Amino acid sequence: MSATPAPLPDKFDEVVRLYAAGKTLKRIAETLNIPEEELREWPERYAERWDADLNLQHDDQSHETGAEFRLLLRRLMRSEKEPTQLSALRLMLQLHIANFRAARSAARD
Numbered sequence: 001m002s003a004t005p006a007p008l009p010d011k012f013d014e015v016v017r018l019y020a021a022g023k024t025l026k027r028i029a030e031t032l033n034i035p036e037e038e039l040r041e042w043p044e045r046y047a048e049r050w051d052a053d054l055n056l057q058h059d060d061q062s063h064e065t066g067a068e069f070r071l072l073l074r075r076l077m078r079s080e081k082e083p084t085q086l087s088a089l090r091l092m093l094q095l096h097i098a099n100f101r102a103a104r105s106a107a108r109d
Helices: 012-020 025-032 036-045 047-077 082-108
Strands: none
Touching: 012 025, 012 036, 012 047, 025 036, 036 047, 047 082
């Protein structure tokens, strides 16, 4: 018989979001008025949920970064300077090829 997991603290989601954004646990504790000693126990006490939520936050950040990168490349492809256009186009094509290969590899797994 497995033990029932402890209920998550009220500010758990916000703590994970701030931690994933690069804030230290000390700074988060000060900002959210949570005792720092208590907050330092959360990654171990709620390890399964902490890791899962942190991974989701990092995935979201990666997707946002990718989207911003594609927007920047599109802007550079409209540059008045041909070398800039060609470099941006080359990077965009490399990105598309890498995404295609990753999707094909994931489909095989």
